[in-house]
Amino acid sequence: MNEEGESQRSRGRPKGAVLSRDQVLAAAVALIDREGPESLSMRRLAGAVGVTPMALYNHFSGKQDLLRSVAEHLVAHVEFACEGPDWRQRIRFCFGRLRGVILAHPGAVRLMSNLETAPMAVFRPMEITLAALEDAGLADDAAVRAYFLLTNFTMGQAAYEAGEPADALDPAKALASGGLETGGFEHIERAVAFERWDFDAAFDFGLTVIIAGLEQVGRQSRPSA
Amino acid sequence: MNEEGESQRSRGRPKGAVLSRDQVLAAAVALIDREGPESLSMRRLAGAVGVTPMALYNHFSGKQDLLRSVAEHLVAHVEFACEGPDWRQRIRFCFGRLRGVILAHPGAVRLMSNLETAPMAVFRPMEITLAALEDAGLADDAAVRAYFLLTNFTMGQAAYEAGEPADALDPAKALASGGLETGGFEHIERAVAFERWDFDAAFDFGLTVIIAGLEQVGRQSRPSA
DNA sequence: ACCTGAACACCGTTCAAGT
């Protein structure tokens, strides 16, 4: 992306600003997409934008701030909300978009999971979901719980599909590397051998199950409606 | 746990074996429980068992092997299976146990998510779940998808409760650190202010929703049964 | 077989310059 050129800068402050936050963030995303999240170090990133490691500290307070800013950068321009009277459709759209972000930047999953504090922008899907579930007639506490159910499923599923952290959770991979001493996993072996993953269908299946369950729980909690 | 004693060992091979795998693994778990997963480095662990960093390489091929072995160690003696004819009950028991392991060792979550390949023992809940869902009459592909739904929910939920990686996903924390420039999150603010988490209830809610959804999906796919 | 010790290529970050 940036020339890793050997154009040595002299020691003082350069005339024009050399770095901008967005420039650094774009380079960070490119680095993650190209070489994976573990390659995003202050020193490598500094090298990628043609600057000394310490120059980054003029724009970010430290690595945590950088990571948080990258996460913010990734979701900043995503539209999670959609019109429509049907709360099921709004939820499907919202988490579909969330899944889309993750699939577009697989490395972002590990990045997120190493964050100490998430940027607030990450919670826009939560806000939308709570509003939608209010329309669905769920109580406040049930709505929060349903949100966590939805987001845990979506993130986990997309992470697995992206193969990024959760590649480790691929039973096929574990079976293969486990070699011979593995036994007693007939169902898994059959499932692994039998089919190829249809991730779109699996995602849709999960949302369908959750929404069907929510409708049922909603009915039970206010049987008069 | 181990004396960090200054008992310098002389250079050659000691008379009795100094280290054993289980000894190292126990120390690793203790270190994670005591100081968090990011403190589990080869050098720190070596220090904790009173040995040079390189001594660990006689028992583990590298850090990945160590991490994988720790994960294996944690789930090795857990019984995920239970008797009983009801597949719902078997699933509840299995994932309740899985949640129990995570809550007992919060740091294990981040450890797992940094694994390149998971040990096969981690998939015992998968085997049990697929068998249970077969009893429930689900098709093979639906069963696999349902397993991922269940495990993603359980891991995410327990990780959040353990506050370990996913503490970052606490909207209250993000709100607080976000300070003033946060707006448009009325539902979240209300949810955060309103109630304290009842994690047991939230976990039960999620399982109930999923199982209810699975029953419904099962009914739809074989309406004649 | 199983440990020590020095060395290498990394890492985040502090502190002191420079202009």
Added chain:
DNA sequence: ACCTGAACACCGTTCAAGT
């Protein structure tokens, strides 16, 4: 204000000893 450069305390791992 914004960059360079040296330094510090880490990290995983290789390689050469020792017995």
